[in-house]
Amino acid sequence: GDMTPAKSAPSLPHGLEHYRTSSEFTETTVPKSLLIAHRTKAGVWGLLRVAQGRLRFCLDAAPLQAIVVEQGSTAVIEPEALHHVEFLDAGTRFLIEFHRRAGAA
Numbered sequence: 654g655d656m657t658p659a660k661s662a663p664s665l666p667h668g669l670e671h672y673r674t675s676s677e678f679t680e681t682t683v684p685k686s687l688l689i690a691h692r693t694k695a696g697v698w699g700l701l702r703v704a705q706g707r708l709r710f711c712l713d714a715a716p717l718q719a720i721v722v723e724q725g726s727t728a729v730i731e732p733e734a735l736h737h738v739e740f741l742d743a744g745t746r747f748l749i750e751f752h753r754r755a756g757a758a
Contacts, residue, residue: 665729669698669753670755671751672751674748674749674750674751675750678746683738688737688738688739690736691736691737692733692736693732694732695732696732697732697752698732698753699749699750699751699752700727700750700751701722701738701747702747702750703723703745703747704746704748705744705745705746706724706743706745707721707742708722708738708739708745709738709739710722710728710730710736711737712734713735714735722747
């Protein structure tokens with residue numbers, strides 16, 4: 654494979670369909686479960702979208718990785734990848750779009 658530096662997948666794979674979007678979260682409304690290691694279900698991809706401020710997206714399985722997602726940018730959350738987010742700026746707002754294979758239950 655190619656030796657790209659610590660980064661999540663650059664984009665969602667083809668053949669997925671969007672099926673749900675979370676609420677928009679702030680430091681006060683974010684579910685505590687998102688701030689500790691958690692994972693999406695098998696076959697479920699997440700797209701972390703930062704609407705304002707900056708968020709650190711941390712992968713919690715070896716090799717540990719972290720990327721800073723800035724306003725207007727996204728990070729891809731791969732299925733079952735253990736991860737959490739950390740707020741870097743006051744006033745940060747983000748949401749997560751959930752995608753899965755077209756036709757999946």
